[in-house]
Amino acid sequence: MGVTKTQVFTDKQNRIADLAKALAHPARVAIIQHLLKEKSCVCGDLVEVLPLAQATVSQHLKELKQIGILHGEINPPRVCYCINETVWQEAKAIFGEIFESDVEVACCN
Amino acid sequence: MGVTKTQVFTDKQNRIADLAKALAHPARVAIIQHLLKEKSCVCGDLVEVLPLAQATVSQHLKELKQIGILHGEINPPRVCYCINETVWQEAKAIFGEIFESDVEVACCN
DNA sequence: CGATTCAATCGTAAATATACGATGAGAATT
DNA sequence: AATTCTCATCGTATATTTACGATTGAATCG
Numbered sequence: 053m054g055v056t057k058t059q060v061f062t063d064k065q066n067r068i069a070d071l072a073k074a075l076a077h078p079a080r081v082a083i084i085q086h087l088l089k090e091k092s093c094v095c096g097d098l099v100e101v102l103p104l105a106q107a108t109v110s111q112h113l114k115e116l117k118q119i120g121i122l123h124g125e126i127n128p129p130r131v132c133y134c135i136n137e138t139v140w141q142e143a144k145a146i147f148g149e150i151f152e153s154d155v156e157v158a159c160c161n
Numbered sequence: 162m163g164v165t166k167t168q169v170f171t172d173k174q175n176r177i178a179d180l181a182k183a184l185a186h187p188a189r190v191a192i193i194q195h196l197l198k199e200k201s202c203v204c205g206d207l208v209e210v211l212p213l214a215q216a217t218v219s220q221h222l223k224e225l226k227q228i229g230i231l232h233g234e235i236n237p238p239r240v241c242y243c244i245n246e247t248v249w250q251e252a253k254a255i256f257g258e259i260f261e262s263d264v265e266v267a268c269c270n
Numbered sequence: 271c272g273a274t275t276c277a278a279t280c281g282t283a284a285a286t287a288t289a290c291g292a293t294g295a296g297a298a299t300t
Numbered sequence: 301a302a303t304t305c306t307c308a309t310c311g312t313a314t315a316t317t318t319a320c321g322a323t324t325g326a327a328t329c330g
Contacts, residue, residue, distance in 0.1 A: 053162060053286040054318020060212040061187035065194075072184035075259075076260045077288085078170035088262045096306060103169040105290050110308060112288090128297050129306050135264045146259040150184075151253040153197045155244045162316040163288020207274060214320050219278060221318090237327050238276050244330085 068150070071143045074119045078106060079112050084121070084135070093132035094127065177259070180252045183228045188213060188221050193230070193244070202234065202241035 059065050075081055079102060086101055087093070098113075099106045116122040120139040125132045136146060165177050184190055188211060195210055196203060207222075208215045223243060225231040229248040234241045 053316075055285060056186065056318065057212070058187060061191060065187040065190045068190045069187045071184055072190075076178055076185040077165065078167060078174040078178045079288090081174045081181075082170060084259075085174075087261075088264070099307090103166070104288095106307075107291075107309080108289050109323080113286095116230045124307095126296095126307095127303090135217035136304060137264050140260075140264050147256045147260060150193075150197075151249075151256060155197070155246050155249050162286070164315060165288065188318090208277090213278075213318095216279080217319050218323075219301090223278080224317095233277095235277095238274095240277060 068146055071121070071139075071146060074121045074143075075114055077112070079108070080116060081114065083109075083112060083133075087122070087133065087135050093134040096130060098133070136157050177255055179228050180230070180255060183225055183230045183252070186221070188217070189225060190217075192221060192225065192235070194232070196242060196244050202243040205239055259270075 061069075061148060075084070082102055086098060096106075099109050102109055103140065104112075113124070117124060120136055121143065122133050123136050125134070170178075184193070191211055192207060195207060196251065205215075208218050211218055213221075222231065222233070226233060229245055231242050232242070232245050
């Protein structure tokens with residue numbers, strides 16, 4: 053995605069960006085929605101739900117794991133993915149904080 | 162960023178992803194935070210606040226405009242950027258909806 | 271009119287992201 | 301031991317993102 057000079061931004065700004073990236077692709081949105089709906093860890097049937105190749109789904113899952121929103125548990129022969137409660141609350145708080153600020157309508161006058 | 166098969170996802174999933182993209186880069190987070198803090202439209206001094214070149218800032222602003230979160234008003238010789246109230250509420254509602262779902266802790270059992 | 275100022279756009283380089291087929295690793299089953 | 305199943309990873313092609321300098325366009329100011 054280009055270089056992104058992360059050093060020149062605050063830790064919080066970088067964290068917000070990372071958490072937003074988790075939702076910044078429709079496939080990852082779909083994965084998260086599915087995990088929320090099922091209320092429990094869902095395994096490789098994500099591949100069947102999503103219209104993407106298995107390798108692609110696995111890649112998205114890896115990204116979500118790196119951000120921290122998901123964690124996977126090996127449960128042979130399957131792997132279960134669950135939303136990480138702690139990080140989920142972190143994201144909820146961070147986005148809540150951003151959007152609680154009300155916007156002044158009067159502007160550019 | 163690769164190809165992103167947007168056709169195979171729902172409109173809503175694509176919209177969520179687009180709105181998340183607005184926050185998916187620390188520079189854009191900084192821009193939005195600044196506009197929220199100033200409560201009014203701020204013009205080209207964003208370039209001074211951000212440690213990025215003028216062309217880069219302009220590019221981020223363009224992206225935010227395309228998503229709809231910002232709109233710019235020419236106010237010669239400057240251009241004022243404001244947060245689009247309507248889209249802001251849309252984003253607030255969408256992220257609120259996602260994060261209101263509580264996560265089951267018991268998982269992978 | 272000429273100079274200046276602000277911001278968008280162009281052109282470009284480099285890094286990432288997205289997607290997929292193919293292959294590999296690990297465990298259970300036959 | 302061979303097969304099967306599930307999932308991660310490798311390799312790769314292509315598109316997009318990020319960033320910047322340089323240029324252009326529009327408008328004000330001297």
